[in-house]
Amino acid sequence: MNFLWYAARGAGVVSLILLSAVLVLGIVTSVRWSSAALPRFVTAQLHRNLALLSLAFLGIHIVTAVVDPYTSLGWLTVVIPFSSDYRQLWLGLGVVSVDLALAVVVTSLLRDRVGYRVWRTVHWLAYGAWPFAVLHGLGTGTDAFAPWMLVIQGLCVAAVVAAVWWRMSVGHAGQQVSASSTLAAQQLDTDAR
Amino acid sequence: MTLTSTRPDPSATHTGTAFARRASASQTSTRLLAGPPAVAGAESLFDHRARLGPLPGRVATQLIPVLERSGLLGRGGAGFPVGRKWRSVAERSEGRAVVLVNGAEGEPLSRKDRNLMAFRPHLVIDGAVLAAAAVGADAIVLYVGAEHASARAALTRAVAERTRELAVPIQLVAAPVGYVSGEESAAVHFVNAGDPRPTNVPPRPHERGVHGRPTLVQNVESLAHAALIARHGDAWYRQAGLGDTPGTALLTVAGAVTQPGVREIQIGTPLGEVAAGAGATREGTRGILLGGYFGGWAGVDEAWNLPLDPAVMRPRGFAFGCGVVSFLSPAECGVMATGRILDFMARSSAGQCGPCVFGLRAIADATHRLATGTPDPDDLARLERWSGEIAERGACRHPDGAVGFLRSGLRVFGDDFVRHQARRGCEARARTGTN
Numbered sequence: 001m002n003f004l005w006y007a008a009r010g011a012g013v014v015s016l017i018l019l020s021a022v023l024v025l026g027i028v029t030s031v032r033w034s035s036a037a038l039p040r041f042v043t044a045q046l047h048r049n050l051a052l053l054s055l056a057f058l059g060i061h062i063v064t065a066v067v068d069p070y071t072s073l074g075w076l077t078v079v080i081p082f083s084s085d086y087r088q089l090w091l092g093l094g095v096v097s098v099d100l101a102l103a104v105v106v107t108s109l110l111r112d113r114v115g116y117r118v119w120r121t122v123h124w125l126a127y128g129a130w131p132f133a134v135l136h137g138l139g140t141g142t143d144a145f146a147p148w149m150l151v152i153q154g155l156c157v158a159a160v161v162a163a164v165w166w167r168m169s170v171g172h173a174g175q176q177v178s179a180s181s182t183l184a185a186q187q188l189d190t191d192a193r
Numbered sequence: 194m195t196l197t198s199t200r201p202d203p204s205a206t207h208t209g210t211a212f213a214r215r216a217s218a219s220q221t222s223t224r225l226l227a228g229p230p231a232v233a234g235a236e237s238l239f240d241h242r243a244r245l246g247p248l249p250g251r252v253a254t255q256l257i258p259v260l261e262r263s264g265l266l267g268r269g270g271a272g273f274p275v276g277r278k279w280r281s282v283a284e285r286s287e288g289r290a291v292v293l294v295n296g297a298e299g300e301p302l303s304r305k306d307r308n309l310m311a312f313r314p315h316l317v318i319d320g321a322v323l324a325a326a327a328v329g330a331d332a333i334v335l336y337v338g339a340e341h342a343s344a345r346a347a348l349t350r351a352v353a354e355r356t357r358e359l360a361v362p363i364q365l366v367a368a369p370v371g372y373v374s375g376e377e378s379a380a381v382h383f384v385n386a387g388d389p390r391p392t393n394v395p396p397r398p399h400e401r402g403v404h405g406r407p408t409l410v411q412n413v414e415s416l417a418h419a420a421l422i423a424r425h426g427d428a429w430y431r432q433a434g435l436g437d438t439p440g441t442a443l444l445t446v447a448g449a450v451t452q453p454g455v456r457e458i459q460i461g462t463p464l465g466e467v468a469a470g471a472g473a474t475r476e477g478t479r480g481i482l483l484g485g486y487f488g489g490w491a492g493v494d495e496a497w498n499l500p501l502d503p504a505v506m507r508p509r510g511f512a513f514g515c516g517v518v519s520f521l522s523p524a525e526c527g528v529m530a531t532g533r534i535l536d537f538m539a540r541s542s543a544g545q546c547g548p549c550v551f552g553l554r555a556i557a558d559a560t561h562r563l564a565t566g567t568p569d570p571d572d573l574a575r576l577e578r579w580s581g582e583i584a585e586r587g588a589c590r591h592p593d594g595a596v597g598f599l600r601s602g603l604r605v606f607g608d609d610f611v612r613h614q615a616r617r618g619c620e621a622r623a624r625t626g627t628n
Contacts, residue, residue, distance in 0.1 A: 002346045002349065002350055005350055069233060069234045070234060070235055070237050070350065071237065072233075072237070072240065085239070085243070086237070086239045087239065142353045142354075145356075145357070
C-alpha cells in the first residue's frame with residue numbers, strides 16, 4: 001500500500017550512505033593514498049563503481065518519489081531546483097544535489113572529450129552535492145530524527161568531515177609524497193646499501 | 194436464493210463512485226468529501242493545508258462552546274452531542290486525558306469511516322489534535338480496524354508527515370476484527386488490556402478510560418467535522434441541513450442499487466432522493482435497512498419520503514445510526530435477510546453475558562428455521578416474546594441492538610414471517626419463480 005513511500009525512503013538512506021562513501025573514497029584517491037591492502041587502483045575503481053551504484057539508488061529514490069501519487073510531484077521538479085510546491089526548500093536542496101552529482105558523473109563519463117581540466121573543475125562540485133543531500137534528508141526525510149537514522153547520518157557526516165580534514169592537513173597530492181612513494185624510497189634506500 | 198443481498202459487493206468501488214460524484218454536488222452538501230477525487234488516493238499534508246489552510250491554533254481552547262453551538266452529533270451510531278462529550282472530558286482531564294479516535298468500523302455494511310481515513314487522513318488527525326488541545330489530553334490513540342488496510346496505510350503516512358510538529362504523541366493501534374470491538378468501552382479495554390470486550394459501565398470512558406484516565410472516544414467522522422468547524426465556525430456548519438439537525442453526514446449506500454458507495458448528504462435529505470442518486474427505485478425495493486445492523490428495517494412506503502435526520506427518525510422508531518442505507522431487492526426474502534443479520538449479531542457477541550450469548554443464538558436459530566421453511570410450531574410466537582425480553586440485560590448494548598433489529602424485521606416483514614410460520618412459502622420465491 002505504502003510501497004512507493006517505503007522504497008523512496010529506503011533508497012534515499014542507501015543513497016546517502018553510498019554518496020558519503022564515494023566522497024570519502026574520492027578524497028582518498030585525490031591524495032593518492034594507498035596501502036598494501038588497498039592499492040590505489042582499488043580505491044579509484046571502488047570510488048567509480050560506488051558512484052555508479054549510488055546513481056542507481058538515487059534513480060530509485062527519485063522515480064518512486066515522483067510516481068507516488070501522495071507527493072504529486074512532476075518530472076520537471078526533479079531537475080529544476082525549488083520548482084515544486086511540495087516541500088519547496090527541502091526538496092529543492094535534494095534537486096540541487098542531484099544536478100551537481102549529474103554534472104560530475106556526465107563529465108567523468110566524457111572525460112576524454114571534455115579534457116582533464118574541465119573534468120577536474122567540475123569534479124569539485126562533488127563537495128557541494130553531498131552537503132545538499134544531507135540537508136535534504138534532514139529537512140524532509142521521514143526518518144531523519146529516528147535514532148537509527150541519526151546514527152547513520154552522524155557516521156556519514158563524521159566520515160566525510162574526517163576525510164576532508166585529513167586531506168586539508170595532508171595538502172595537495174602534487175605537493176605530497178604519498179605513503180607508497182615513501183615506501184618505495186625506503187626500498188631504494190635499502191637497495192643502495 | 195441469496196443470503197448476501199444487503200451486503201455490498203466487495204468488488205464495487207464504494208470509494209470511487211461516491212467520491213467522484215462529489216464535484217457535481219453543491220457546496221453545502223459536500224464538505225468532508227470536498228477536494229480531489231478518490232482516485233488521487235490519500236491527501237497529503239501539503240495538499241490538505243493548501244486546500245483548507247492551517248489549523249487555527251487559537252481556536253482549540255475555545256472550541257468546545259463552538260462545537261456545542263454547532264449542533265454536531267457523534268457519527269459512531271449513538272448520535273451523542275460532540276460538544277457536550279468534549280466538555281465532560283475537559284472537566285475531568287487535568288491535562289492528562291486521552292483522545293481515542295475510533296476508526297474500528299466493524300459495522301459490516303458501513304464504508305464511510307475507512308474511506309474517510311483512507312482519503313482524508315489529515316482531516317481526521319486535525320480533529321484529533323484539536324480534541325486533544327480542547328479537552329486537555331496528552332496522548333492520542335488512533336484505533337483503526339485491522340482489516341482497513343488503506344486507512345491504516347494512509348494514517349501511518351499522515352502521522353509520519355506530522356511527527357515533527359505534534360504537541361501530543363499519536364499512536365496507531367490495530368483494532369481487532371469484530372463487530373463489538375468498536376464499542377467504546379471495548380475499544381478502551383483493548384488498548385488497556387488487549388481484550389476487545391465491552392466492560393461494565395460506569396465508569397464510562399470519559400470518567401476512567403485508557404490507563405485509567407478520562408478518555409474521549411470519538412468516531413473519525415465526528416472529528417473530521419470538528420476540524421472543519423474549527424476553521425469555519427459553528428454558523429457555517431449550521432448552513433447545511435434541511436431539517437432540525439444541522440450539518441452534513443456521510444452515508445454508506447448499499448444493496449439493490451446501481452451505484453453503491455459512500456456519499457455526503459445534507460442531514461434531512463429525503464431517503465427517496467438518496468435512492469434516486471444511487472439508482473434504487475421504489476418498485477425495486479422490498480425494504481430498507483437504516484442505521485446498519487444496530488438500526489432496523491423500514492418499509493418502502495413509510496420510508497421513501499422520510500428525511501434522513503436523527504431528530505425525525507428517532508421518534509418514529511428509525512435509526513440514523515452510522516449512516517448505512519441498504520436497499521433489499523424484491524427478489525429477496527425479508528425473513529431470510531433478517532435471519533442472516535441476526536445470525537451475524539449472535540456470532541458477534543463478545544460472549545460475556547448470558548442473555549446475549551444464549552438469547553441472540555436462540556433468536557437467530559428460530560429466525561433461520563422460519564426463513565428456511567422448517568419452523569418449530571411456536572417459533573414466531575417465541576420471537577415476538579424474546580424481542581421484548583433481552584434488551585438492557587448486557588454489559589453493552591449489543592443485545593439491545595439485536596432485538597431492536599428483530600422487532601423491526603417482525604414489523605416490516607410481518608406478513609412474510611406469518612407466511613413462513615404457516616409454511617405457506619415465501620413471497621420472494623413466488624415472485625422470482627425460484628423454488
